[in-house]
Amino acid sequence: MKRLSAQKFAYPEAAHLLRRAGFSGSAKEIQSYADLGLELAVERLLYTSSDDGTEKNPFDLEKMFIERQNDKTMPGATNGLFGWWLYKMCYTTQPLKEKMTLFWHGHFATEIAKVESPFAMKLQNETLRTLGFGRFETLVQAISKDPAMIKYLDTNRNVKGKPNENYARELMELFTLGVNGGYTEQDVQQSARAFTGWTFRSGNPQKPEDNAKYINPSYVFDKNKFDDGEKTYLGQRGKFSGEDIVRIAVAHPSTAKFILTKLWNYFVSETISETALESLMTIWQTTNGEISSILRSIFTSQEFYANKNRLTLIKSPADYVVSTIRRLGYKPVPEQCYGLYNAMAGIGQKLFNPPNVKGWDGGTTWITDTTILSRLNFIGGVSQNRLPANVAKGQAQPSVSYQLPLGKTVAETIDALGILFLDAPPESALRRSLENYAAGKNTVESLRGMTYLILGSPQYHLN
């Protein structure tokens, strides 16, 4: 793939980069990326560390779990988990890290509804975050031993002599080779044997004496239940362990193609060209499937910044909600983090509860009557300085302290709103609609109405 020349990276390109590789941002934030130039802007997004602006995350799951154990009216650790990730998305200074964690959460989709442990879900989420930029195999090895995944796909029920095929099948169908990746029912059955004895330790949340175990779930290998016999898998034969199976599955040529196409669909376009795929396949091979190298190549490519690939992807609910908050530069309080989680859920994306093991299909499937209506009702609140919040009975709604931009004239206000929400002053029909609506009145009331119109425009649904 051709690299974008450094001179061509200005504000509009930085805005595009942040829409796709992050959750957008304020004009100031976008400008700071533009000022860095292409190479450093991308490096800044790829850099991760623990001091990412979320050190003061107020959602302490352990504390919340104990509180609820003693008082059933308290929110508990599951709600804490939801708020915890929302807080990270809204506060992080390393947005690509959260965007990738979301990508992997959709890829290694796991539902808390079955896992029944916010601690296991949080552990998995941290694994996705920590390993999400590294070598793909490292990530799949870790996920295969992840307690939430083990519970979700019944690996813990998979024992010598009576294999449970759930994980072995999804490992190939959804996590590595892809459904048409060239494996057989026999590969499923044989590899299931290699994951026998893989289980995890947790505790009963109803028993306080189990708390330590419940709060810290961990992988356990039960040697007695492991089938150490010979297995034939994807054309190879040996006394394979589960680790061997993961290694062989990841090394299969279908895997690189499947993962690279999915990354491209997520970050660039609904379709990938042969040239782009070949170019990324080369990087995959030379780096042993290192995700950060793939991302670097994508975000510095001409194709990523091509006009045909701008404002063409339908925002996921997470994108839609979090980018609205980040554009406003607003820092939500904990009650609002819950509220934003629920807003996202209403728009069709329940974090930690994807619809099934396949995750979210994305694209046009985000758009239904229900979800559009929920989007409009969300931004209706935003334009009135209201954000959803969950508060205990009788408590007041938290205040909302962001300011919508009121210029000196209607034209200035329209420009400012356009830059704030669409990264550019509105043009043509959209601009005319705003002017007609304002009818010359540059008041707070018309500002709110115009905000609603911009946020309600079809363009605002796109990244």
Add this chain to the structure above:
Amino acid sequence: MKRRDFLKSSMLTVAGLTGPGFLARSAEAAIGKGKILVVIQLSGGNDGLNTLIPYSNGAYYAARPTIAIEKKNVLTLSSDVGLHPSLKPLMKFWDDGKLGLIQGVGYPNPNRSHFESMAIWHTADPSAREHDGWIGRIAEKYGDPFCATNFGGTTPLALRGADMILPSISSIDSFQLKIAPEAKGALDVMLGSNLSGRAETIRNATKQMFSNIDSVQKGVSKYKPGAAYPDENLAESLRDIARLIAADVGPRVFYTSQGGYDTHAGQPEDQAALLETLSASITAFMADLEKQGRADDVMIVGFSEFGRRLAENASAGTDHGKASMMFTIGNSVKGGLYGAQPDLEKLNDGDPVMTTDFRQVYATALDGWLNVSSRDILGAAFKNIPFIR
């Protein structure tokens, strides 16, 4: 603790913003003449052998030492088969001759993947070449995007056409726009101008949603429930379906799903709870329709993407299998057993082998109930099964 309870207790009450919605018809469709089909999808692969139980078959008990339904608990239908005890409420329909059970349903070259198999049921194409759904094709044949509606989060493949995505709604009550009328007016004006690409997709979807809100809210305002529904998602969806049917503003095909049937472990408890919800919800729905005076116009068809293996696994569960059973309920259904029960001595890789093609059931519903040519929708002729009076 049950999964459902866990979720209920862990979610705080949400103020506003869980907004559902859907589409209603703007005009009378050419199909159906008042006949309505309700499809209930049991997601996850319902274990057909523990639903319609071959209780006189020794092979069944031999393969399932822990999870077989004891003979004394089976609700007897014939000398060979009977229903799971949790389906007791459905016995009323059986006794009245309004419950049809189709045995050994599947398709050639079965696929044990949830997604692949579900896609085959949705597209009605075992060769997996079709990319649109069988109900979506009905909508395209009549050019009527309002002829079918799903109740649930996202539109299943069954309701997707080549150019149309049929609507999905989660509840009627919250299907309303919360903004000032002036802003709505201005938004309408803005949405009058053409755009291109995905922006145009969204412009059309938004406009369509607005017009649907109007017609639906007008239509359903008079409904009073004619039965007490259980407090379950499936029941809530069926109640909303009854509400649309009563108002006669709704589609000719309704689709809804009940998840959780992927019982790899702890099956006896989980499946019993699911089937109990299923039968109680259907019973309430049919009683409601009687009160609304629409029961004669409605037929229910239920399916799952596959059955499960004959032999139980080590976790008191069963793994993905192949052929299973379907059910159909309605005043116009001719009750009884259809299709042949699979031979449990002649398995395919541990699974019962199909005796009836699921497309025969679709064809029967299309030709015999909706009055839509099944050949047009399914691409070939399939022998109808005589379960309609």
